[in-house]
Amino acid sequence: MDLSHQEDLSRRAFVHSVAKSALGVSLLSGLESVASAASSSGSSKSNKRMIYLFMQGAMSQLDTFDPKPDSKMQGPTGVIRTKLPGVQFSEHLPKLASMTDRLAVIRSMNSSTGAHGPGQYLMRTNYREIASTVHPGWGSWMQKVHGRMHSSLPASVQIGGGQGPGYLGTTYAPVPVGDPYKGIENTKSPSYVTNQLFDRRMQLAGSFDKAFRARTAKNREVAGYDELYRDAIGLLRSKDLKAFDIKAEPEEVRKRYGESKLGRGCLLARRLIESGVRFVEVGYGSWDHHSDLVSNMSNRGPELDQALSALLEDLAQRGLLDDTLVVVGTEFGRKPKMNDRAGRDHHPAAYSCVLAGGGIRGGQVYGETDEDAFYADMDPVSVEDFNATIGTALDLPIRKEFYSPSGRPFTIAHDGDPIKELF
Known part of the structure; x- marks a missing residue:
């Protein structure tokens, strides 16, 4: 069994759960793909x-x-x-x-x-x-x-x-x-979730996730998820979404x-x-x-x-x-x-x-x-x-x-x- 792959899937489920319950938003459909594409350094x-x-x-x-x-x-x-x-x-x-x-x-x-x-x-x-x-x-x-x-x-x-x-x-x-x-649908947080509150909750989610990241430090896909979510949040806050x-x-x-x-x-x-x-x-x-x-x-x-x-x-x-x-x-x-x-x-x-x-x-x-x-x-x-x-x-x-x-x-x-x- 590929344990790194299993941990990757577990982490995805964890982040989705945190985003939905702790951050006060439902991640937009295709958000992972949005952030993955946006995080390219080319x-x-x-x-x-x-x-x-x-x-x-x-x-x-x-x-x-x-x-x-x-x-x-x-x-x-x-x-x-x-x-x-x-x-x-x-x-x-x-x-x-x-x-x-x-x-x-x-x-x-x-x-x-x-x-x-x-x-x-x-x-x-x-x-x-x-x-x-x-x-x-x-x-x-x-x-x-x-x-x-x-x-x-x-x-x-x-x-x-x-x-x-x-x-x-x-x-x-x-x-x-x-x-x-x-x-792209569902791009706005509820009115009570300010950017400051959102950022604090993301920091909390990150602290929950430290042990998991340590165990999968050599997994490129898992390591990329922190950057993925940072870029996704940046896109959600960007005026460039109007292109859609x-x-x-x-x-x-x-x-x-x-x-x-x-x-x-x-x-x-x-x-x-x-x-x-x-x-x-x-x-x-x-x-x-x-x-x-x-x-x-x-x-x-x-x-x-x-x-x-x-x-x-x-x-x-x-x-x-x-x-x-x-x-x-x-x-x-x-x-x-x-x-x-x-x-x-x-x-x-x-x-x-x-x-x-x-x-x-x-x-x-x-x-x-x-x-x-x-x-x-x-x-x-x-x-x-x-x-x-x-x-x-x-x-x-x-x-x-x-x-x-x-x-x-x-x-x-x-x-x-x-x-x-x-x-």
């Missing part, structure tokens, strides 16, 4: 930032970025022209069709798995799931290599889910936000992004990136359209169109797009032939992703699928290649070996090669 080595819009459930290529109007497989979704000659999008994406000069659309993506969990893990980490190792996500990698950009705000934030720090450890954990409209409040935006700006969870998530992502957060993932589900595709796409398509177009316009107007890579990803595609429930089933052989900003050259479509969008017919792009491209755009050392606690070497690119034509 310096800003690069100005690169990233917003990852992950369409959870497997977005249909035919009904978004790779329609096939001359194929009987296209189904009921209409097709529209884009700003690029000869390039068409789904009828659900008119705003994005008018700004294809800013987009690099990859139409020849293909994955090795057609299961949601493994597919999402592969897209977010560049590795297949294995029992012995949990791999880091992009936010953790960016903090590990480049450090944080702001002294109070975390390096990375996840809105609606994402990948944790894996073997890099809790220091590099992203801050979770469940509802972008609410931001999209209600501070003018009503006309909120309307441009839309009232969907994706729209609000994109607006929060822009606020956080502008304030000094390095990485934000916005997860948006319900793309698993095994049935009633027409009805589902009539909602999901326009929501993506409105949110992404507003985000790109906002970043460009604020001078942030050149240094901010915006990624639209999904775990795999959908089968061209519609099933008997008027939907499309899982299909890892072909799907589309989109890149914009962050050094990516817009106004291009990379790769092609066959006439039915069934398989990648020209310039196929693996998940590993896609992620190697992202890593290159983010100035990450994609070939450098990093070691897990067990001593296993891993690289960010894994077996992938960046797509040079996209830069």
Whole structure:
């Protein structure tokens, strides 16, 4: 039995108990992640930032970025022209069709798995799931290599889910936000708990904890919890928490992004990136359209169109797009032939992703699928290649070996090669 690990867990329970009963507050959801991210001592080595819009459930290529109007497989979704000659999008994406000069659309993506969990893990980490190792996500990698950009705000934030720090450890954990409209909740102490009283109670909690810390002095995770809570308290008292409040935006700006969870998530992502957060993932589900595709796409398509177009316009107007890579990803595609429930089933052989900003050259479509969008017919792009491209755009050392606690070497690119034509 790993006694240090058991003591670590015991200490977590102890601190939570003290915070709740002695300090007069309930710690906000994700507080440990907030403080862990904020306690990183890295310096800003690069100005690169990233917003990852992950369409959870497997977005249909035919009904978004790779329609096939001359194929009987296209189904009921209409097709529209884009700003690029000869390039068409789904009828659900008119705003994005008018700004294809800013987009690099990859139409020849293909994955090795057609299961949601493994597919999402592969897209977010560049590795297949294995029992012995949990791999880091992009936010953790960016903090590990480049450090944080702001002294109070975390390096990375996840809105609606994402990948944790894996073997890099809790220091590099992203801050979770469940509802972008609410931001980080439960951040205020009761009125009777002044800062002075709070500090005295923290000192009391520390005195209770001395013997425990002495027994676990060589445990890095346990030793970091004192700093973790100091940084968390500093963040709770900081004016920088306002970056998480999209209600501070003018009503006309909120309307441009839309009232969907994706729209609000994109607006929060822009606020956080502008304030000094390095990485934000916005997860948006319900793309698993095994049935009633027409009805589902009539909602999901326009929501993506409105949110992404507003985000790109906002970043460009604020001078942030050149240094901010915006990624639209999904775990795999959908089968061209519609099933008997008027939907499309899982299909890892072909799907589309989109890149914009962050050094990516817009106004291009990379790769092609066959006439039915069934398989990648020209310039196929693996998940590993896609992620190697992202890593290159983010100035990450994609070939450098990093070691897990067990001593296993891993690289960010894994077996992938960046797509040079996209830069």
